[in-house]
Amino acid sequence: MFPSRIWREKAQRYRLEAGKCTTCGYIAFPPRLICPECGAREFETITLPDTGKILTYTVIRVAPSQFTDEAPYAVGIAELTNGVKLMAQIADCEVEKIKVGMEVVIEFRRVQTHGSHGVLSYGYKFVPKWY
């Protein structure tokens, strides 16, 4: 993966920056140029809350090559306290203990340890609150 591609996403992956529609309040993560709810084109930059709950999850055992060393690993969709949903790995826990409805905190982690260009990719992961 070319560094420029990772660099472009840094505000979302490192800082959880989203766009909030100044007309209807819809929150776009990642930011968008036009609001899918009301069609307005003006957004203010906000930071997503760092807590939420797991809506669904899976434990991936057959993994893409850059993740094979980590398999089995869990991927989930969490709904944050402001209603925004996003996908990330669920880290720092035994995968058997993951449950729908479980509360999680978003933490900054290394996501991919190597790509075809040897670049380390960082981003967010969900960590269960009870740890």
Added chain:
Amino acid sequence: MRDVAVVGIGMNKWGEIWTKSFRDLFVEAALMAIDDAGVDTLDSMTIGCMTGGLFVGQEHLASMMADYLGIKNLPASRVESACASGGLAFRTAYIEVASGMSDIVLAGGVEKMTDVSGDGATYALATAADQEYEVFHGATFPGLYALMAVAHMEKYGTTRDMLSSVAVKNHHNGSMNPNAQYPFKISIEEVNNSVMVASPLRILDCSPITDGAAAVILTTVDIARKLGKPIIKIIGSGHATDTIALHSRKDLTTLDATRMAAKRAFDMAGKTIKDIDFAEVHDCFTIAEIIVSESLGVFAPGKGGVAAQKGETGLEGSFPINTSGGLKSKGHPVGATGIGQAVEVVKQLRGEAENGRQLKNNPKTALMQNMGGSGGSTLVHILEVA
């Protein structure tokens, strides 16, 4: 708009076809369809293919396939909508004939997936998901459908055995399809004990990696009558998209593009789901068939799993689904799948389905649903014996 009919079908044996090239796979199916229709030339051709580039390093199929089909200067195009590319080719050809722009159009689909490693195929298929916000985090296609499965199980109590019953039924049907990749029966226990891919989905919940092609010939009903072929009329065509990322959807247990594409096809045909005798749907994973059956309105939300377990979707059931064996048993050469569905629907409507899988009571009206990615695009068509 002019009335349009399917007058020719062609499909080769699907599977790991090491002996045939990408181009020969396609041309073989195309020639079968041309011969079946009894036409001597085409006005145009449209080909569904998800990613010849990633699977065999070959794009520009319009030129290559027209060239090897031997029709000089044929107007040809390739369309892409991930695993719904075939359905999109069908709709594109339909619009072209209905509009009066062309009289005889071939709609085809092709994918050659086994010339890359398993990891290469995983990578190629994952390009149908959101690279930066799903694939980046390690999501795979089985993983995305597993997320839907867990949400469906939590909300409605769908069980492991319900998922397995879809795979068992489709393999039962596929065992009677000479073109199926895996034409053998499996048991609930075999599915339940197969290797875990992305929990709760096991390998026998997943459709396979497949080489294959299929083609159909579309023309006007007037020309179809002159050709003396059974008239299988296209009475409804619906197309819809949804968010590319699964997590952006309001409800993880329904497929909104399927619901909308079906509504558009039904409105156009002046029909409802109650008028449909059987369907071919996109069972890329067992949970997909269950959710699709609900989103089409065959069963109420949350009731698709129970219905599958009770045999409602079997050959003798109240609403047969995937008489061909579906993607699960017949195979899933992604760009060809939507056209493969059309081949089965036409066979059933002509009364020509092989080896005892022909539906009884002369089915008249059929639906086919083909979707891309985790449901980010969907095509629904309704065909009827005229």
